[in-house]
Amino acid sequence: MKNILLMKFFSTAAVTPKRFHFSAQKSEFEISHIPFKDSGVSVVNSSGQLLVAKQEIDTIETKPVMRTLHNARKIAEDAIIKNCPDVICALDRKGRFLTINDACVLWGYSPEEIEGKFFTDFVVADDIEKTLKAACACISTGKRTSIDNRCAHKEGHSIPMLWSVSWSADDNLFYCSGRDASDIKSAEISLQESTQRYRSLFDYNPDAVYSLDLKGNFTSANAKVAELTGCPIDQILTMSFVPFVDPEYMSVAAESFRKAAAGEKISYDLVIIDISGNRRHLNISNMPMIVHGKFTGIYGVAKDISESEANKAELKKLNESLEMKIMERTSQLEQSIKEMEAFSYSVSHDLRAPLRIINGYTKLLSNEYEGKFDADGKEFMTAIIENTKYMSRLIDDLLNLSRLGREAINKTIVDMNLITQVVIHELKMEDNSIVADFKIQDLSPTVCDQRLIRQVWTNLISNAIKYSKKKGTPQIEIGSYEKGNQTVYYIKDNGAGFDMKFAAKLFGVFVRLHDRSEFDGTGVGLALVQRIISKHGGKVWANGKVDEGAVFYFSLPNS
Amino acid sequence: MHNEKVDILLIEGNDYEAKLALHNLKKHNLTNNLLHLRDGEQAADYIFATGEYEGRDISNRPKVVLLDINLPKMNGMEILKKIKSDERTRTIPVVILTSSRENRDVAEGYALGANSYIVKPIEFGSFSETITSLGLYWAIMNQEAPYIPNNLWQSISEA
Known part of the structure; x- marks a missing residue:
């Protein structure tokens, strides 16, 4: 515990002058100030007596204090080595571990399990040879050497290690420190993967991908560039883009290059002429290539749009x-x-x-x-x-009927109650023998051509009157209801009706289901009704039964 | 030369139709001063005293022109236009008497200055009534416009 406290002191004292208590050799001490460069250290015992003062280290005569201080340093060094997260060890010339710090737990061993054994027991078999070579090189050059290898964990898996090794000819020993390189390795691998990914994107891109320097010379080009230009890549890399551009497009290309070289991201169409003289339409996207914040060239993608052109x-x-x-x-x-x-x-x-x-x-x-x-x-x-x-x-x-086909419809909001009343009134004025009993519900207003819809009601109401004339009291009912997005209007009578098998024919031109001597008419009235309603986007239909009356419906869209 | 007084100038290409009209007008003594012409050119010549009617006194004007549209040589609309665009003749009442109830004919007729547009009824009873009323109205009841000679028109418009 006290060792750790002491280390903490050494590491922080350099930055923050502070007082620090520790006990060593069964005595309580207090150290203050920075002990390093200018020897500015003062050591005070527990009773407040100054034992060592600033710049007095050399002159101090109090030996026990010096010894205590020396001991304190030794303790600190031991603690540093013991607690260092890196593996620190010494090996003899044959590669036998003489000592190793606690960091070797990284491999699953305690120092005692390692000390006295050869490094070959702990290095992955495949890496032994290169480790040996590096160690030999270290001896022969006398220089500090970096070795990266994999050490075998007690449980079998391997741990990448990055070593710094020096050879001491005086001690006839290797002094080594090694660091777990798992993180570095995985970063390296992901960098490699990322590079490969981008490389694939470049190499296998179905579009031509290239880079140009600021003068317009190719600095890289993928296989598609070679395919489009008909030039091998190594030749392209000695050229600028200019020789490939169709002269007609040269000014466009030059202007676009100038813009891209000014850092603008641009896209434009260009025609190039390949080495065999074939024209190809390309869509070019150029973007600035920025490395370490510096604009170094242009990165470009060219899509072959000859076919789509x-x-x-x-x-x-x-x-x-x-x-x-x-x-x-x-x-x-x-x-x-x-x-x-x-x-x-x-x-x-x-x-x-x-x-x-x-x-x-x-x-x-x-x-x-x-x-x-x-x-x-x-x-x-x-x-x-x-x-x-x-x-x-x-x-x-x-x-x-034929005029209707040529006329434009003029839509307004129409009060259907009013229209039907007016029509009935007019029909009664024309023929005062009409005795029909009208039942008219409240009809929804609609948007339509008033004149034409009046014609529809005239035809339908006069039909209803005509065909129910032979009944004692003709009953005619007019109503409306909503159906989806449409309003349906109907007129029901209790007259002669019709056979449903003729329902489809009712609205044809000149179609009559009754003899003229029985019911007068030209057979155009319902055809006219149908044409008017269909011009409004609606539909007409009818239900009936012989001698039991008929119901005629028409729908108009609500809009 | 044709300088007899003409009250009704009937311009009708179809003789059968003309005869039906005349039959009715005769009953009401309206045919005494009636002239029937069969084609457009002839009608124009009469009105403007040209061609076969050269020398006719142009101030001797009909009280009404009953004008059919479908005529040989020059159609009714052309004659109407000619009458209404000449200061000497434009005050002559022109009644279009036709089978056509087409909007564009009605519109064109009025635009060119027709005084009335009558669709001939197919049913003979109505037809007779219509022709008779037309004759009575224009030839007897209506006060005709005075003839103003060309030079007088000029002085009126210059004044």
Whole structure:
């Protein structure tokens, strides 16, 4: 314990002057001040009597004190050797341990187990020869030698050791100190691994990796650089990057190099010409190479993008031809639309005129030559007149349908309650024989084209009235409900209904499920409804049963 | 030379249609001062006293022009444009009488200065009523604009 205290004193006294108590030779002492260079030591005994004073070491005559001091030093040295974490030992010329400190527990032995034995018993067999050689060299040169070897632990594993060995010809002894080098070794190994890893990243990188000095000369290059340039690596390492650059790209390359050499991290596209004269598109990333805080060159990665450049060009070509095709088709389509418009125009104008003439002359005949026709003749004329009227309605409906295709929809918030009421009112005004019983729930408002949706309600409500006319009291119910992101509106009647096997046909143009003599109509109304609703992004459908009524639904997206 | 007084100038390419119209107008004694022309060019010549009507007194103007759109040689819109862009004729009322209810025709007609746009009803009863009311309104009830000669127009606009 006291030895350790003393050592502590020696190690700290140099830095911090302090008082220190210790006991030696059964006496209590107090040492103060720094004892080394200037002999500035004072030793005071337990009763406070000054035994040794500053600069008085040589002149002091108090022998017991000197002896005590000498003893104290010896004790300290012994303690240092004993407690040193490094192995300290002396061996004779034959390599036999004469003495070794406690640090040899590192190998699992006590000093007593080692002293008297040869070093060959403790060094790993493979390392004996090199240890011997180093020891011989130490004797022959007389210089301190470093040896690194592995010592065998008592339990079998080996411990890397780093030795400092000197030979004393006077004593005919080796004095050695050795340190456990496990930590150093593992650091060395991890450094090696890290170096190898980076080396692999460099060597096996699918991209070209290289470094340039500040003048643009290659200082390293991987195999891909050789592949891209067609030059062997050793030749590349004697060259600058300049000869490989496509002259067209020289100014880009020079500017980029200048930037990179100014420490900027940059990426750019470059074309190089390999040794056989082939052009290659590269994407270059250059970054500054900084070693010990000093900018020493440029580290670069070059990706071969020749293929993707070729693909890009191909894609561009494809896009251009696609655009051409689209333009061509668009103009064809525009042409078709124009033709359609011309057609509907001529239908509207040219077909109406002869109809009017047929109707007019027939009417003239029946009005002004009434007496000259018998009952059959009059009936025939009625047939002509009725059918011209019907054809006129057909034309009007068809034109409405085709006009719808060309019209843009104009959406606003629409109060469906109001619209249905207005439509019912109008229908009743047109035909005061309507006696239907309407039940209208509160309808959700929606966003749609008001004029078109009014047409939808007109068609659906007039249909409901028409097809339930033959019931004593037609019952018509109108309502709405939410379904997902849509609002569904429906109109239900108790009229003639329909067979569900025709449900899919209901909304087709000119499709009629009833005879005209039974229910009048052109077969365009529901087609118009469907076209309007689908223009709004909604759907139409219907349920029905013959003689039990029908329900027509349409949905409109809530947005 | 055609200097008789014309109240109604009917420009209609289809003779059958014209006859139906005339039949109605006749019942109401509206055909006495009626002239029916069949093609656009002829109609323009009449109005501007050119071609076969050269020398006609241009101040002798119809009270109304009933104009069809689809006409041989020069269509109704072209004639309308001509009438309405000439100071001597632009106060003549022009009623487009057509089968077309196309929005673009209606819009174009009014844009060019038509005084009215009537879609001929297909059903004969309605057709008769329409033609008769048109004739009565424009030829009898309506007060026609006075003719202002070209030189007077110039002095008006310069003043």
